[in-house]
Amino acid sequence: MTGAQRRLRWLMLGPALAFVGLMIVFPLVYTLYLSFTDAFGAVNAEAGFAGLRNYADALGDGRRFWPAFWRTVVFTVGAVAVEAVLGLALAMLLRKAFRGVRWVRTVLIVPLLTAPVAIGVLWLLILDPTNGVANHLLTAIGLPRQAFLGSVSGSLPTLMAIDVWQWTPMMAILLLAGLSTLPTEPEEAALVDGASAWQRFRHVVLPMLLPALTAAVLLRTVDALKTFDLIYATKGAGGGSAFEAETLNVLAYGLTFDYQEYALASAVLVLFTVVIVGVVLVVRRRPGREAV
Amino acid sequence: MSAKSWLRGGAITVALLVLVLPVVWMVASAFKTNVQITDPGSWLVFTPTLENFGNVLSGGELPSSMLNSLIVGVTSTALSAVLAVPAAWAVGRFRLHGTGSLVLVARIVPAISLLVPWYYLFAQLGLVGSHAVLVLSHMFVSVPLILWVMISFFEGLPVELEEAAQIDGLTPFGTFLRIALPLAMPGIATACVLAFISSWNNFMFALILADEDTKTLPVTLFSFVSYAGTDWGGLMAAATITTLPALAVALLAQKHIVAGLTAGATKG
């Protein structure tokens, strides 16, 4: 590689890197620092050194931390898996042009355009146990009423369903973009060879789409792990009466802004960040190895 | 029409209905009184009222928040694209995935851990309460987003064209500017629309970093969830008003999105 090329690539990549670096180094170091102190109440006051006690407290907390950890895992894996399958199906359905395809694609992104806060309140209203439309519809067709977000066991699945509703179109859009860059010859060749639609999809399209699929799943996974607006708008701080929707992000928010436990919250955030980085590394190492 | 295309049409219709009906419900509720919203007898048949819109628009808060959201959304998206598109190309062409993923760390870190330190930092720099703070914080989300979308996009473009251009005497930067960038326009449009929407809907940053004069729409929207009971009708009206501009942007940019989604389908 020539010197000019080396200079160029840093010129192209450098500004983005520098911007993110400037914005992130201070908060990261600061959060790390706080996690080793006993900061409580205010961070602009003196605080003592606490060593690893906050980490021990967090990891030894079977009432809030570990349930929140597992809820985060369940929410993310469940929601993103469904979104990937439905998004892929939707992308395949919309792949070939047809009359009105533009309209369809516009409608598709409507859930994406609505603010998560508004979506939270909208679904809260639709799913209201007493007055909501959903229950009126259920009883109209003879099914029992559901408490949805009002019940302890139903909250997390309901939130996952709302997440699926909002983000499946995003998945479909990213996959459509991926599909549109694929060469058509292999598929045409397979068609000539007499492969069925499913065989063409399974053995020709899917392998080629894998890099785009991995990228889309990774993008959604990272965002789903950090879901906050929706849970906060529907379940409030603490994630409900029995903490039934408290994920790690909601827990960290509660510890920070409700309990003012800055030190403990920072430890939770550091652990949470480690979990996310771990997930990213695992997803990236798997299928799309050579491409991503 | 074959049974297969009927099936396809049916599946698409069902998917669209599921996706769009809740939003239709939201818009309809914006034209109802609070009593009608929860009354099953008034689902479809009701006398529409503009009262909710009158209520939420009368304070003047919503229009000024909309302007703020627009300023922050456009500025942060444009600046993010300037930073992220060349970076994405460099990552794609020079195989800098390791370095590139450093930027993606920004997408990974939970935003809550940033708020208190950022506020402190921006307060020291005298930026709190200005649009600049919001632009910077939203760019923090948009740069990685655009980068992420554009890396796979650039990788999907044929290298041969660029190699041919370089043999014809174009510098690597010239190749980017003359060959890759025009080809990538549909992708950039898609990425920018996604970035704009994420900025438009971002709640947490503006909640903490904005003040009365720079408050964005979602924060104003949330303030309708008032202390004493919830004004559902007003909230739905505000949500509708919040959603419409984003929808308009998507419609205007739709040509690009569709082009972006179908780009390369005809390449050969």
Added chain:
Amino acid sequence: MPSTRRGFLTMLGAVSAGAALAGCGQGSPGRDTPLRVLAANHVWTRAVRERIGEFEDLVRRRVTISMLTGDQLASAYNVKLNASATDIDVMMVRALQEQALFTRNGWLADLTDLVGGDAEYRWSDFQQAPRTASIVAGRVRSVPVVTERPVLYYRKDLTGPPGTLAELLDSAVRLHDPGRGVFGAVGRGQRTGAVTQWSSFLYSHGGDFVVDGRSAIGSPAAISAYQYYGELLGRAGPPGVANMSLEQAMPVFAQGKAAFYVDADAIYTSIVDPKTSLVRDRVGFAPFPAGPAGSRPYNVPSWSLGINRYSLLQEDSWRFLRWASSPAMVSALQAKGIPGARESAWADLATLTGFPPELAAAMRVNARNGIGSDRPRVLQVGRARDIVGAPLVAGVLGQPVAPAARAADVELAAFLVRDNRHREQR
């Protein structure tokens, strides 16, 4: 580590932003700097905002009033004041929720000399309970502007007002008919939100949250109060009541789906508002029913005004407090249906004509019987409410209350030890 936290912060900030932060001195603000009021989204705020022109003429300074929901307001304070922000002058705070911690953090200015040194302001005119709630460690940290008591909302067309909690439970269970879409009672069942309403049930059963610095939520009185509340909402409440806060419970009653509803009197406007309510001409108001220990409702300052200690406009901030909580203003606002904390206003029956007569009567009874707190008085109120609320949710969900109360009692005891240690650190 010898460096102070502030030094550490500054150093990091300088490294990260590449900016020289030293000597960022703050001159005194000019006349064009607005007085910034951070407030709750509340009828009080809207009423004051309507009249803000009067005050702006008085101080010749523009005033900006930002409105946020209660929880968001607390978050905004936490972020901004942790950065020693000067862009907040007047702070609307909940004396019983954040005041103690904010005082410990050094965020609230000391108002003792200001309220005491101003004869015209008449600090002694404020009711005893709210005035006491404004004081932390002997110093006044806020002035109360809105007060709240519970009231029993009931459906006149279905039942009369019960005099005791036992009668209330009986009637609620009798009237409970989900098949016809009428529930016996509705109320807050959500863990944190329910604690304040439950406090009246606790006091009326003869219990308290904390007695002599020790947890009292495992006491027989507390357990029977948990039991009672769980039965009322569990047996006669709507589905999903265990997750209802004010925002979900109130519409159920307003939609005509419940016979009884106990909640703050301050929300009556939503119950009688034709836009939100179907029951406005069928709703009755009654004082809090008597329990085994009599009728002991809370009577608390729900919102107060304080001054940011970092504000550069201390003097004008005080002038705002003085104006917004003056005898004339409190009377005027109370006449518009916003209950204040001044004896003079309550003594003047004309200020209560803004309320439905039955409600005004109930409010006066409750104010007389009232106790000045509706939640544990600790530093970390949010955490204490989470602990105290757990057995309450168990009761509403129909789970055994006594074991849950004993577990919560142990948890609250450990919490109080830690909370006291924090309190003494300052």
